[in-house]
Amino acid sequence: MRKILIVEDEEAIANLIRINLTAEGYHCTCAYDGTTGADYIESDCFDLILLDIMLPEINGYELLEYVKPIGTPVIFLTAKSAVDDRIMGLKLGADDYIAKPFQVGELIARVEALLRRYGKINNRLCFADVEIDMASRTVKRAGLPIDLTVKEFDLLVELVQNKNVALYRERLYEKVWREVYVGDTRTLDSHIQRLRKKLGWDNYIKTVFRIGYRLEGEA
Amino acid sequence: MRKILIVEDEEAIANLIRINLTAEGYHCTCAYDGTTGADYIESDCFDLILLDIMLPEINGYELLEYVKPIGTPVIFLTAKSAVDDRIMGLKLGADDYIAKPFQVGELIARVEALLRRYGKINNRLCFADVEIDMASRTVKRAGLPIDLTVKEFDLLVELVQNKNVALYRERLYEKVWREVYVGDTRTLDSHIQRLRKKLGWDNYIKTVFRIGYRLEGEA
DNA sequence: CCTTCTATGACACAACTAAGTCACAAGTTC
DNA sequence: GAACTTGTGACTTAGTTGTGTCATAGAAGG
Numbered sequence: 399m400r401k402i403l404i405v406e407d408e409e410a411i412a413n414l415i416r417i418n419l420t421a422e423g424y425h426c427t428c429a430y431d432g433t434t435g436a437d438y439i440e441s442d443c444f445d446l447i448l449l450d451i452m453l454p455e456i457n458g459y460e461l462l463e464y465v466k467p468i469g470t471p472v473i474f475l476t477a478k479s480a481v482d483d484r485i486m487g488l489k490l491g492a493d494d495y496i497a498k499p500f501q502v503g504e505l506i507a508r509v510e511a512l513l514r515r516y517g518k519i520n521n522r523l524c525f526a527d528v529e530i531d532m533a534s535r536t537v538k539r540a541g542l543p544i545d546l547t548v549k550e551f552d553l554l555v556e557l558v559q560n561k562n563v564a565l566y567r568e569r570l571y572e573k574v575w576r577e578v579y580v581g582d583t584r585t586l587d588s589h590i591q592r593l594r595k596k597l598g599w600d601n602y603i604k605t606v607f608r609i610g611y612r613l614e615g616e617a
Numbered sequence: 618m619r620k621i622l623i624v625e626d627e628e629a630i631a632n633l634i635r636i637n638l639t640a641e642g643y644h645c646t647c648a649y650d651g652t653t654g655a656d657y658i659e660s661d662c663f664d665l666i667l668l669d670i671m672l673p674e675i676n677g678y679e680l681l682e683y684v685k686p687i688g689t690p691v692i693f694l695t696a697k698s699a700v701d702d703r704i705m706g707l708k709l710g711a712d713d714y715i716a717k718p719f720q721v722g723e724l725i726a727r728v729e730a731l732l733r734r735y736g737k738i739n740n741r742l743c744f745a746d747v748e749i750d751m752a753s754r755t756v757k758r759a760g761l762p763i764d765l766t767v768k769e770f771d772l773l774v775e776l777v778q779n780k781n782v783a784l785y786r787e788r789l790y791e792k793v794w795r796e797v798y799v800g801d802t803r804t805l806d807s808h809i810q811r812l813r814k815k816l817g818w819d820n821y822i823k824t825v826f827r828i829g830y831r832l833e834g835e836a
Numbered sequence: 837c838c839t840t841c842t843a844t845g846a847c848a849c850a851a852c853t854a855a856g857t858c859a860c861a862a863g864t865t866c
Numbered sequence: 867g868a869a870c871t872t873g874t875g876a877c878t879t880a881g882t883t884g885t886g887t888c889a890t891a892g893a894a895g896g
Contacts, residue, residue, distance in 0.1 A: 433727065436713070455723075547871055564754040585873055587855060607881060608767045608854065612753055766882055804884055806844060811883095813845095824844070826892060 400513065404428045405435035405461065406450040406475060411498070415448065418502050419509065432456025439464050446513060449492070451476040462492065471516045473508060475500075525558045526602060526615055544596055549574065553589050557603065557613040567610040619732065620662070623647045624654035624680065625669040625694060630717070634667060637721050638728065651675025658683050662743035665732055670695040687748070688741065690731050694719075744777045745834055747816060763815055768793060772808050776822065776832040786829040 402424045406412040409430060416426040427444070429435035432453040439447065439461070447470050451458035458474060465472055473494040493516070494508050523530040527540045535551055537544045546554065552574045557565070571579040571586050590611060594600050604612045621643045625631040628649060635645040646661070648654035651672040658666070658680070666684060668691050670677035677693060684691055692713045713727050740751035746759045754770055756763045765773065771793045776784070790798040790805050798805075809830060813819050823833045 440712075549872070563752045583874060584855085584857090587857090588873075591856070591858095605855070606754060609754065614753070768883070802885065803844085803846095803887095807846090807884075810845065810847090827843070 400445040401425045401427070402509070403435070403438055403444045403447045405432070405438075405448065405453065405458070407431060407453050408450075411475075414502070415505065418506065422506055424509075432458075432461055435461055436464050439470070444470055446470065446509060446516075447472045448509075449474050471512050473512060523555065523558045525561060525613065526599075528558075528597060528599075530555060530558060539597060546593075546596065549589055550593055550596070554593055554597075557593075557611070561613045561615070564606045564612045565610045570610055618642065618644045619664040620644045620646070621728070622654070622657055622661075622663040622666045624651065624657075624667065624672065624677070626650055626672050627669075630669075630694075633721070634724065637725065641725055643728075651677075651680055654680055655683050658687070658689075662687075662748070663689050665689065665728060666691045667728075668693055692727060692731060742774065742777045744780060744832065745818075745821060747777075747818075749774060749777060758816060765812075765815065768808055769812055769815070773812055773816075776812075776830070780832045780834070783825045783831045784829045789829055 400423075402419055404412050404415050404419075404426055406415070406428070407430050409428075412428045412430065416428055419426050427438055429438050432455040435449075435453070436456055438444075447465060449458045449461055449465075449472050451474055453461070458476075462472060471493045473496060474492045475496055475498060477498045494512055496505060496508060523532065528544075529538045530551075531537070532555070537546050537551065537554065553570070556570060556573050567581065567586055568579045575585075590603060594603050602613055602615050604614045606612050619642075621638055623631050623634050623638075623645055625634070625647070626649050628647075631647045631649065635647055638645050646657060646663070648657050651674040654668075654672070655675060657663075666689050668677045668680055668684075670693055672680070677695075681691060690712045692715060694715055694717060696717045713731050715724060715727060742749040742751065747763075748757045749770075750756075751774070756765050756770065756773065772789070775789060775792050786800065786805055787798045793808075794804075809822060813822050821832055821834050823831045825831050
């Protein structure tokens with residue numbers, strides 16, 4: 399389920415949005431001030447953020463700076479409808495802009511459009527010299543395409559999404575295979591071995607003895 | 618008790634912060650210039666650092682470079698409230714920003730928010746010159762990685778989480794091994810010995826005769 | 837202060853368990 | 867059916883951990 403963060407100090411508006419988006423099948427979280435918003439942004443992982451510009455404590459423009467490094471798409475909400483402000487918002491890196499008061503239908507349409515667009519464009523993971531394009535399910539190493547099988551790809555994604563975390567065999571297996579791990583086959587090992595070989599990642603995919611594996615390194 | 622380092626050249630402000638945070642139950646250390654701050658940062662282990670930007674000798678931005686490799690969360694304090702400077706600070710890697718003059722309540726709120734947020738993301742324990750990263754299950758001593766086995770790691774965590782507490786052999790064994798302790802093997806002793814050796818912790822891991830062990834020291 | 841008893845330190849080693857490697861067969865896809 | 871993917875078992879290699887032995891140190895009692 400897609401997770402949306404709503405940062406909006408007028409609770410009435412925040413709730414209105416929440417109710418409508420929830421009805422559309424999104425999971426919504428509300429923050430009524432900038433600090434709380436920043437908190438959520440850093441501690442949780444959202445698919446999209448709706449950001450009011452006029453906020454107590456930290457304003458929307460500043461909050462945007464928190465979001466940028468994470469790369470979550472943002473729609474600005476504001477009472478200001480002057481063109482200047484729109485341009486300001488978009489220049490700073492917002493992906494879209496909705497002026498209050500707005501039609502609920504328009505909001506939903508924009509949310510969906512952005513998620514669609516974003517899902518296509520920006521589903522990219524990187525680690526070391528490897529780029530993963532989630533949309534096309536392709537992988538490049540040092541710019542050259544590498545052929546991975548389905549399981550190899552899923553396993554790679556799971557590792558990269560949890561870089562520098564010691565992943566328990568159990569957890570890893572259950573995430574990628576979507577079934578319960580019974581610990582006496584060489585399945586996981588084999589796939590790890592294949593990944594290490596294809597990507598030349600002997601030095602990145604570390605074995606954590608008696609625990610599982612850890613993707614280790616800078617990127 | 619959470620430890621906070623305050624690096625601020627105006628003693629009046631530093632003390633104001635110290636008094637208020639101490640009242641909230643934090644243990645505070647003050648440094649009145651950048652050099653002293655750098656010293657503390659390298660020699661002790663804090664849960665959070667409040668950093669003034671305008672400092673004699675080494676300024677706050679430069680100090681931040683000392684903090685980064687350790688990963689302690691940082692809040693910048695500054696008289697500058699222009700958005701540019703805020704963004705500068707956040708870009709450089711500060712976790713939050715407070716413009717002087719500030720409300721004490723706001724300061725406390727931000728400190729708590731950051732610690733909360735940080736606690737979720739970054740499960741880190743420190744003792745003496747050793748840092749433990751729970752997520753990656755890695756241990757560093759004076760910045761250099763140290764290789765521990767599962768049992769050693771679990772034992773270390775148990776000790777650090779109960780520093781300055783005399784842990785009964787029974788309790789220690791049952792926590793780490795998850796089975797009942799029958800008291801005539803050299804198992805626990807061996808592991809304690811291995812830890813002492815690998816970490817050079819002869820002086821920190823004290824034997825409490827006929828009781829068990831105690832991790833003893835400042836941090 | 838010395839003796840005695842017991843608890844812990846130190847260490848080496850064997851047993852054990854985990855993971856690596858590989859080849860192959862069963863299953864899939866085209 | 868050809869090419870590819872995937873799971874599995876047998877075997878090898880490697881790393882961890884418990885235990886026994888002996889040395890040492892602490893406590894208790896005379």
